[in-house]
Amino acid sequence: MPRVLNMWSTHQFWCGLFGALGIDRRNLVFSADTSEEQGRQFGKGRGTVDCCYPVKCIAGHYGELVFGQREKLDIVFSPMIYTVPSMLSGHVARTLTCPRVMAAPENIKGGFIKERDVFVEQGIRYVTPFVSLDEPKLVAKQLFEGGLREAIPGLTPSEMARAVEAGFLALRAFNNSLRKKSREVLEWCARENRACLLVLARPYHMDPGIGHEIEGDLQAYGYPVLWAQYFPTDPDLLEWAFGEDLRAGIIKSPFDIHDVWPSSYSANTNEILWGAKVAARIPWVACVVRLSSYECGMDQPTYTPVQQIVERSGTLFFSFQDLDSTKPAGSVKIRVETITHYLEKYAAAIIEKKKAAMPPGCPLPSQAAEKGPSASLAPSTAGST
Numbered sequence: 001m002p003r004v005l006n007m008w009s010t011h012q013f014w015c016g017l018f019g020a021l022g023i024d025r026r027n028l029v030f031s032a033d034t035s036e037e038q039g040r041q042f043g044k045g046r047g048t049v050d051c052c053y054p055v056k057c058i059a060g061h062y063g064e065l066v067f068g069q070r071e072k073l074d075i076v077f078s079p080m081i082y083t084v085p086s087m088l089s090g091h092v093a094r095t096l097t098c099p100r101v102m103a104a105p106e107n108i109k110g111g112f113i114k115e116r117d118v119f120v121e122q123g124i125r126y127v128t129p130f131v132s133l134d135e136p137k138l139v140a141k142q143l144f145e146g147g148l149r150e151a152i153p154g155l156t157p158s159e160m161a162r163a164v165e166a167g168f169l170a171l172r173a174f175n176n177s178l179r180k181k182s183r184e185v186l187e188w189c190a191r192e193n194r195a196c197l198l199v200l201a202r203p204y205h206m207d208p209g210i211g212h213e214i215e216g217d218l219q220a221y222g223y224p225v226l227w228a229q230y231f232p233t234d235p236d237l238l239e240w241a242f243g244e245d246l247r248a249g250i251i252k253s254p255f256d257i258h259d260v261w262p263s264s265y266s267a268n269t270n271e272i273l274w275g276a277k278v279a280a281r282i283p284w285v286a287c288v289v290r291l292s293s294y295e296c297g298m299d300q301p302t303y304t305p306v307q308q309i310v311e312r313s314g315t316l317f318f319s320f321q322d323l324d325s326t327k328p329a330g331s332v333k334i335r336v337e338t339i340t341h342y343l344e345k346y347a348a349a350i351i352e353k354k355k356a357a358m359p360p361g362c363p364l365p366s367q368a369a370e371k372g373p374s375a376s377l378a379p380s381t382a383g384s385t
């Protein structure tokens, strides 16, 4: 499986699914993180015309899977993911993926069959089912008829259905474990009155070759880093953060963003908007870092609203836009130093200001409360999901 695009938020589903079909985890191979070397060695000459860097990178991942493995692979599995599960609800068209991301497996395949069919040549079956992961009842049929029936001889529809259930269970368990970890980090910050950072980005920016490890560089300065996609969704915390807006009828649920983003149409951008709302309310999120890729047409209209929501609360906001294949190490270093400089100077005041603006009854432990920090949550190890 290529480690690209929507695989970054759904990989546990696929691991759970193939595990339930009896495929040993050791026989599931993911391509490596995106890197220049990967593109040069395996993707060269097979790229397609697409200004979107995360899509372009797929050629390197496919090439690595087809030519770069020590053992021969039987199948390259690269689903066209049309919708993704989302925690958002209310007046939100919440689960659609970017159409270019969705279609990328067909698009990039072109580079591997244009002169001769490399998959056939290497004895590899290329399987690219169209799948709506937000509609669990459709998924088994889509996968079965979308290529797995032929790829796994003897596979029955009921086995497929059971495997899909196992996939969703695995995905939920993984997401919940990361949210639990984020809650622990937030509780530690509240207890110690320490600042953390929230990253607003698409899941594929977790790929070091796409997001350029900016969040890792920031974490090295001792600030825990959380990702909006894995922010805790516990009812007590969300009631505290959004209760007033709910009672005032501004939103229909804590996961409703229609008050700030009525034209919601893309799952990933919706989650970024939700993350901005959360960041504005949680006092210990003293800084937001926004990442987006070169010419991302879906992200562009969100730049201003996201920045305004965050900054209006007094939270620091920094964005790295137009990330692409050029890793601007020098300028990233300078900007990371700038961010940490502002945090050192202003984080304590930001936290106090935001605390004063919030209602009483924060469910995160107060500074005066019980125990000291747990070693496992020390800044050097905490947070980045």
Ligand code: SF4
Pocket: 052, 053, 054, 055, 098, 099, 100, 101, 293, 294, 295, 296, 297, 298, 299
């Ligand atoms: S348009 Fe944006 S979301 Fe879509 S593939 Fe390109 S960078 Fe990704």
